[in-house]
Amino acid sequence: xxxxxxxxxxxxxxxxxxxxxxxxxxxxxxxxxxxxxxxxxxxxxxxxxxxxxxxxxxxxxxxxxxxxxxxxxxxxxxxxxxxxxxxxxxxxxxxxxxxxxxxxxxxxxxxxxxxxxxxxxxxxxxxxxxxxxxxxxxxxxxxxxxxxxxxxxxxxxxxxxxxxxxxxxxxxxxxxxxxxxxxxxxxxxxxxxxxxxxxxxxxxxxxxxxxxxxxxxxxxxxxxxxxxxxxxxxxxxxxxxxxxxxxxxxxxxxxxxxxxxxxxxxxxxxxxxxxxxxxxxxxxxxxxxxxxxxxxxxxxxxxx
Amino acid sequence: xxxxxxxxxxxxxxxxxxxxxxxxxxxxxxxxxxxxxxxxxxxxxxxxxxxxxxxxxxxxxxxxxxxxxxxxxxxxxxxxxxxxxxxxxxxxxxxxxxxxxxxxxxxxxxxxxxxxxxxxxxxxxxxxxxxxxxxxxxxxxxxxxxxxxxxxxxxxxxxxxxxxxxxxxxxxxxxxxxxxxxxxxxxxxxxxxxxxxxxxxxxxxxxxxxxxxxxxxxxxxxxxxxxxxxxxxxxxxxxxxxxxxxxxxxxxxxxxxxxxxxxxxxxxxxxxxxxxxxxxxxxxxxxxxxxxxxxxxxxxxxxxxxxxxxxxxxxxxxxxxxxxxxxxxxxxxxxxxxxxxxxxxxxxxxxxxxxxxxxxxxxxxxxxxxxxxxxxxxxxxxxxxxxxxxxxxxxxxxxxxxxxxxxxxxxxxxxxxxxxxxxxxxxxxxxxxxxxxxxxxxxxxxxxxxxxxxxxxxxxxxxxxxxxxxxxxxxxxxxxxxx
Numbered sequence: 001x002x003x004x005x006x007x008x009x010x011x012x013x014x015x016x017x018x019x020x021x022x023x024x025x026x027x028x029x030x031x032x033x034x035x036x037x038x039x040x041x042x043x044x045x046x047x048x049x050x051x052x053x054x055x056x057x058x059x060x061x062x063x064x065x066x067x068x069x070x071x072x073x074x075x076x077x078x079x080x081x082x083x084x085x086x087x088x089x090x091x092x093x094x095x096x097x098x099x100x101x102x103x104x105x106x107x108x109x110x111x112x113x114x115x116x117x118x119x120x121x122x123x124x125x126x127x128x129x130x131x132x133x134x135x136x137x138x139x140x141x142x143x144x145x146x147x148x149x150x151x152x153x154x155x156x157x158x159x160x161x162x163x164x165x166x167x168x169x170x171x172x173x174x175x176x177x178x179x180x181x182x183x184x185x186x187x188x189x190x191x192x193x194x195x196x197x198x199x200x201x202x203x204x205x206x207x208x209x210x211x212x213x214x215x216x217x218x219x220x221x222x223x224x225x226x227x228x229x230x231x232x233x234x235x236x237x238x239x240x241x242x243x244x245x246x247x248x249x250x251x252x253x254x255x256x257x258x259x260x261x262x263x264x265x266x267x268x269x270x271x272x273x274x275x276x277x278x279x280x281x282x283x284x285x286x287x288x289x290x291x292x293x294x295x296x297x298x299x300x301x302x303x304x
Numbered sequence: 305x306x307x308x309x310x311x312x313x314x315x316x317x318x319x320x321x322x323x324x325x326x327x328x329x330x331x332x333x334x335x336x337x338x339x340x341x342x343x344x345x346x347x348x349x350x351x352x353x354x355x356x357x358x359x360x361x362x363x364x365x366x367x368x369x370x371x372x373x374x375x376x377x378x379x380x381x382x383x384x385x386x387x388x389x390x391x392x393x394x395x396x397x398x399x400x401x402x403x404x405x406x407x408x409x410x411x412x413x414x415x416x417x418x419x420x421x422x423x424x425x426x427x428x429x430x431x432x433x434x435x436x437x438x439x440x441x442x443x444x445x446x447x448x449x450x451x452x453x454x455x456x457x458x459x460x461x462x463x464x465x466x467x468x469x470x471x472x473x474x475x476x477x478x479x480x481x482x483x484x485x486x487x488x489x490x491x492x493x494x495x496x497x498x499x500x501x502x503x504x505x506x507x508x509x510x511x512x513x514x515x516x517x518x519x520x521x522x523x524x525x526x527x528x529x530x531x532x533x534x535x536x537x538x539x540x541x542x543x544x545x546x547x548x549x550x551x552x553x554x555x556x557x558x559x560x561x562x563x564x565x566x567x568x569x570x571x572x573x574x575x576x577x578x579x580x581x582x583x584x585x586x587x588x589x590x591x592x593x594x595x596x597x598x599x600x601x602x603x604x605x606x607x608x609x610x611x612x613x614x615x616x617x618x619x620x621x622x623x624x625x626x627x628x629x630x631x632x633x634x635x636x637x638x639x640x641x642x643x644x645x646x647x648x649x650x651x652x653x654x655x656x657x658x659x660x661x662x663x664x665x666x667x668x669x670x671x672x673x674x675x676x677x678x679x680x681x682x683x684x685x686x687x688x689x690x691x692x693x694x695x696x697x698x699x700x701x702x703x704x705x706x707x708x709x710x711x712x713x714x715x716x717x718x719x720x721x722x723x724x725x726x727x728x729x730x731x732x733x734x735x736x737x738x739x740x741x742x743x744x745x746x747x748x749x750x751x752x753x754x755x756x757x758x759x760x761x762x763x764x765x766x767x768x769x770x771x772x773x774x775x776x777x778x779x780x781x782x783x784x785x786x787x
Binding site: 286 | 546549553565722746764770
């Protein structure tokens with residue numbers, strides 16, 4: 001080989017493609033079905049083959065999410081906040097990768113994509129701060145008319161299936177995922193069907209961010225195909241239909257009635273970077289009210 | 305059963321007078337401020353469950369009546385929602401006061417129509433009914449401060465379907481927050497207990513409530529279904545069975561209707577070995593025999609720590625033998641009539657199934673009246689988690705007793721149900737109460753007490769016991785556009 005040839009080969013170094021994989025139970029499996037589908041950029045250029053999840057993948061994800069629920073919901077809110085913040089830290093370090101992926105996925109300029117990624121990182125930070133505050137905002141003591149101590153506190157609903165928005169592949173995804181896990185739920189998130197790559201890469205970030213395996217499970221493929229078994233699953237407690245169109249949303253809401261899942265219907269969102277508010281957290285919280293006699297010392301002569 | 309126990313101290317009958325309540329021979333639907341006949345001219349009879357006496361004939365709402373009532377509510381919505389909150393508050397305060405003034409009348413009426421003891425309607429139902437209106441009256445002009453944004457808006461017309469176990473209390477739970485937040489309502493009471501809702505319509509008239517703000521449509525399930533399905537209803541609130549709740553959830557799928565569902569339960573009442581036994585026995589009794597056990601949050605599964613099971617069961621049986629079953633209008637009566645022949649047959653068949661599956665049935669010696677619908681307080685022992693009586697909501701005075709050895713086992717058994725409405729914990733150890741309460745998947749947890757209610761306190765279930773909360777600040781959300 002001549003020197004010249006060597007140099008040309010160096011200049012035209014063949015890049016290493018990435019095999020995108022699902023993120024389920026803290027591991028990175030391929031789809032059980034062995035299927036993939038072509039993911040292209042906004043102009044139709046091939047980017048990667050993403051796993052096309054099956055209903056078995058969805059069920060495996062439910063098992064993983066259920067297994068993780070006890071530990072995650074039982075962790076202190078402070079600890080959950082630390083972990084969510086760690087996600088932001090890890091993302092910050094891999095910003096370049098996500099800017100490229102988001103730019104390709106959504107056909108954005110690098111600077112617009114950078115805005116999206118930065119807003120996404122900031123969103124993790126926002127929810128990191130919420131974990132140990134939401135209970136004070138939506139819970140509290142109730143002044144009942146009797147000698148009772150009575151306290152209402154929010155608790156996570158359980159395993160939540162999340163259909164990520166189709167258009168906003170990364171900011172939209174995190175905007176619907178982070179509030180679910182901030183409050184102690186575990187999640188199975190179905191990535192944007194057309195643009196799943198940022199979501200699949202997020203799995204890699206979560207895996208290195210102290211988020212326990214199974215707390216977040218990321219599936220890619222046909223939204224309708226994966227969502228159907230999740231909506232009908234008896235061990236899924238809630239479903240966020242953000243990424244469903246009207247026809248699919250209605251179908252899934254009917255299926256969800258079978259075990260009275262909490263359903264968050266699709267809400268029109270013009271701008272995912274707008275302030276999110278608390279609705280997406282409270283949608284997947286239950287209120288538990290605990291009563292205990294106080295003994296009413298001195299009030300009516302009763303003892304304690 | 306009174307005749308067989310404590311013979312040295314026989315109770316003299318102490319009947320409450322019926323004369324405080326004037327029941328008309330017939331009632332219409334209450335639409336747009338007027339009593340009116342049903343469009344199809346149908347009527348049905350409501351009977352007293354304790355005697356089977358026909359109390360009155362009631363107009364039966366159909367689809368056309370639902371439409372008329374929804375249109376009346378829609379028409380009234382504009383002005384009602386535009387009223388300053390402070391004015392809406394005054395209407396609710398008026399209603400609360402009139403309920404207090406007429407509470408004896410309403411208590412007797414409710415006892416006649418529902419079959420529950422006067423002791424309960426007088427001392428539990430009616431005070432709570434008034435309290436709910438007082439509580440939500442005070443919210444009407446403070447909604448900006450409730451934590452749902454700066455100017456939360458009402459949803460519109462609320463379609464509300466309520467059950468027969470607490471007819472007036474469920475009405476209060478539904479109507480008070482709906483009106484406070486500026487919605488108008490169409491409410492369908494249950495076909496076996498329509499009277500107190502119709503008396504409430506009269507209270508609305510006395511209070512000068514604008515026409516159409518509250519509409520009352522007595523009727524059967526078909527009227528409820530038509531109300532839920534009506535395209536101009538913005539909010540659906542239902543209390544009742546899980547099966548109907550699921551049907552409603554399917555019906556509203558894909559619509560913009562906001563829904564809250566308060567459904568069934570199979571509450572676990574957990575008694576640890578260090579519990580105060582006498583108090584626990586009282587709590588178990590009120591947990592399952594209050595309102596003849598026809599309570600969605602009833603503590604119908606008793607979980608006793610194995611080491612005290614015999615002692616507790618002995619105390620419990622002794623206590624049950626002192627319960628007095630009979631005339632609901634007698635002030636000494638603890639256990640009244642089952643609400644309907646239909647409900648009685650459901651209870652009977654589930655109990656027979658329990659026996660057939662091998663659980664051991666026990667009741668105190670108990671004489672049942674010859675007319676009316678009656679069921680003796682009943683205990684099942686030798687119950688396993690797989691038994692029907694441990695899994696299905698019986699909605700009657702039937703307690704299933706199971707045992708456990710460790711707190712972990714108690715929690716696992718308590719949570720082993722698709723329901724998640726209520727639970728009880730009995731122990732002297734505070735740390736155990738907090739640890740167990742935090743692990744139970746239920747919306748209301750009573751520690752060292754049971755079946756306590758208060759308008760300031762959110763109530764509602766996890767899992768298949770439904771969604772949304774009623775009562776307290778949380779109860780406002782169901783009637784506000786918070787997104």
